[in-house]
Amino acid sequence: MVSGDLNRRESGIFTVDEIKEIWTNRSWSGKKSGNPLVVRGGYNCRHQFSYVNPDWYEEDDRFEEETPTISKKIQEQNKNDILNSNNTFTYNKNININEFNNALTRLNGQQEVTNKINEFINSKNISVMFIPRTIGRQAVRDKYFNDMKTMYKKNSDQDLDERIFQRIPKRMNGFTVKKDSFIATVVDSKDNLDFKNVDLEKLQENVRKTLKEARDDAGRYTLKRGTERFNLQWSFSKSQEGNIANQKLQTTLHELGHQIHFWATDDNRNFAKKLGQKLTVYGETNDKEYYAELFTAYATNRKALQEFYPDLTKAMDEMLDKAIKSKTKAIGIDF
Numbered sequence: 001m002v003s004g005d006l007n008r009r010e011s012g013i014f015t016v017d018e019i020k021e022i023w024t025n026r027s028w029s030g031k032k033s034g035n036p037l038v039v040r041g042g043y044n045c046r047h048q049f050s051y052v053n054p055d056w057y058e059e060d061d062r063f064e065e066e067t068p069t070i071s072k073k074i075q076e077q078n079k080n081d082i083l084n085s086n087n088t089f090t091y092n093k094n095i096n097i098n099e100f101n102n103a104l105t106r107l108n109g110q111q112e113v114t115n116k117i118n119e120f121i122n123s124k125n126i127s128v129m130f131i132p133r134t135i136g137r138q139a140v141r142d143k144y145f146n147d148m149k150t151m152y153k154k155n156s157d158q159d160l161d162e163r164i165f166q167r168i169p170k171r172m173n174g175f176t177v178k179k180d181s182f183i184a185t186v187v188d189s190k191d192n193l194d195f196k197n198v199d200l201e202k203l204q205e206n207v208r209k210t211l212k213e214a215r216d217d218a219g220r221y222t223l224k225r226g227t228e229r230f231n232l233q234w235s236f237s238k239s240q241e242g243n244i245a246n247q248k249l250q251t252t253l254h255e256l257g258h259q260i261h262f263w264a265t266d267d268n269r270n271f272a273k274k275l276g277q278k279l280t281v282y283g284e285t286n287d288k289e290y291y292a293e294l295f296t297a298y299a300t301n302r303k304a305l306q307e308f309y310p311d312l313t314k315a316m317d318e319m320l321d322k323a324i325k326s327k328t329k330a331i332g333i334d335f
């Protein structure tokens with residue numbers, strides 16, 4: 001968000017240096033003298049400063065709320081394919097959805113989980129979109145948005161809201177919207193994403209390593225500013241750095257994890273926090289991100305999750321089953 005397509009003046013996000021510069025170079029009626037961080041606006045001013053750590057804005061899902069509407073649409077689909085042309089949009093033909101399916105179905109020891117993921121996607125009419133990072137630009141949307149809209153409407157009976165795509169923060173890697181049934185993975189064109197480059201062995205090994213480090217308090221992420229340190233890796237997606245196909249597979253699963261969370265009932269939504277088991281730095285953002293991160297590990301290496309976090313594995317098994325059976329999406333939950 002800090003580096004994103006955001007009207008920062010309107011939203012009031014500035015760096016300390018920018019505040020000082022504005023303070024030095026501008027004057028207004030009633031302006032006080034002194035340090036702007038101490039005296040703030042001036043006469044009768046009620047402005048306050050809140051500190052925002054840019055480290056927390058790597059990726060997120062900030063489009064939210066309103067009442068979710070559930071699609072009643074039932075349609076013929078090829079249930080053997082996790083992603084198919086009815087439920088997937090890719091802006092680039094190199095992003096081959098069959099290769100995505102191949103990767104998931106060939107993961108070692110994941111057959112049962114992958115079948116359930118397939119069942120969830122098909123039963124809830126989840127649409128998956130691989131969109132270019134430049135989607136915020138009108139010219140780019142002119143090129144792709146009609147096809148995105150058509151696919152989405154065909155699969156879910158819902159209309160795709162173009163406004164959501166106008167304001168994607170620059171560094172965001174994926175997002176989903178609670179009231180809608182799509183997940184979006186943001187792709188950088190220069191990365192030449194191609195899912196045939198998924199390295200399955202490395203993928204599962206990295207997930208295991210991230211989980212092991214979390215359990216052993218041995219991760220290596222440290223916040224750049226501020227005092228808090230986490231002995232965790234940043235995220236399951238980032239732990240795949242060096243292989244963009246691995247990273248984007250993880251991001252897609254992370255976003256899917258949010259939808260599973262929304263569909264599963266809310267009675268044990270805080271199970272992770274209660275157990276006090278940290279997984280990744282990004283997962284510590286809030287319960288939603290924790291759940292999405294947990295699902296990412298579960299969806300790629302359940303065996304490793306079972307090895308280090310048996311309680312979470314059992315809870316995930318139950319949550320996924322609940323999400324599949326659920327007829328309603330969680331509404332009005334205060335996460």
Ligand SMILES: [Zn+2]
Pocket residue numbers: 060061254255258288289292
């Ligand atoms: Zn998320």
